[in-house]
Amino acid sequence: MIPFNKPLITGNEELYIRRVIENGKMAGDGPLTEQCSSWFEDTLACGRALLTTSCTHALEMAAILLDIVEGDEIIIPSFTFVSTANAFLLRGAKLVFVDIQPDTMNINEMLIERAITHKTRAIVPVHYAGVSCEMDMIMRLAHRYNLVVIEDAAHGLMSKYQDKYLGTIGHLGCFSFHESKNYHCGEGGALIINDKRFIERAEIIREKGTNRTKYLHGLIDKYTWLDIGSSYLLSELNAAYLYPQLLLAEPINTDRLTSWQTYYDAFEELMLDDKLTLPVIPKDAKHNGHIFYIKVKNQTVRNGLMTYLKHNGVMTAVHYAPLHSSDMGKRYGFFHGEDIHTTSESEKIIRLPMYFGLQQEDIHTTVRLIKQYFAGEGAQWEERESCKR
Known part of the structure; x- marks a missing residue:
């Protein structure tokens, strides 16, 4: 039998998981989570990397950051996983599907401009099979029409467009660490923030709408409820499984x-x-x-x-x-x-x-x-x- 997929095991995962157990910090944003985030920020040269429970949740955070409301339009390819659509649909957006290029199965960048209206808020290119969309044209369109680009790079860690890693070109990028991906922790994801105006609010949204991150870093003496959000933090145990894979990327x-x-x-x-x-x-x-x-x-x-x-x-x-x-x-x-x-x-x-x-x-x-x-x-x-x- 030749299986379709075997989840990656480096052999070092158990060692890092044991460290977490011995440390006694198993919830999100522990030392291993910070090490993973630092790896992304250093390797990808991105502004901020926030580990999440899934790529789905990274996309949902992106939709919240954009303050999507009912009637807003989001341009996406129809050939993608349902999470690409659901993240924005949950906020009330209308989905505008655009045809793909037959050679790469990526969104046809030449058709995007025709789909833009005064209701359009974002373009969500999906890098199918880790092969980049035509990002130069997509970013030019976003600049011209004042739109946000959210890269669905679920397949794309370590792939590049020209000299830039996927996920670092748009305003926001989303990765998946599902067991079917090149690097995984069973279930997990990351939101890559390339536009600094989103960083502080993203940390609040990820922490259930509170400024708990500032509290944990000793910047405030107590944390409060400031915004909508949810529990999007990846478990420290999952981060421990992911980290040794990143070291062997x-x-x-x-x-x-x-x-x-x-x-x-x-x-x-x-x-x-x-x-x-x-x-x-x-x-x-x-x-x-x-x-x-x-x-x-x-x-x-x-x-x-x-x-x-x-x-x-x-x-x-x-x-x-x-x-x-x-x-x-x-x-x-x-x-x-x-x-x-x-x-x-x-x-x-x-x-x-x-x-x-x-x-x-x-x-x-x-x-x-x-x-x-x-x-x-x-x-x-x-x-x-x-x-x-």
């Missing part, structure tokens, strides 16, 4: 990029035969090997290939169903312009096994099976299975 990144490139090189002949399409990495992007996916002709081919791979012990996955086609998407948002690529391209994606420590032989086994399928063995297998039924 570069070798982990190198390992995933090696696996990604092995897949890509092995599939090139099938791409030339028009059997499948491979991911595109724009010249301005430096990715992190978060996902390796192929795109096949249509859903029928995808379903057949995935079933064949599962039968042979290789676990794969599809990805997002476009949000605008869901009941909630229809009720609380609308697709601006024509859905040329979002639905059709989303139906072609197959995500292949990808995780730290993925064995080269397992990659080659997966590739070999896919080549066999397209060489005709898949059709023969499907015919045999049909006869059994």
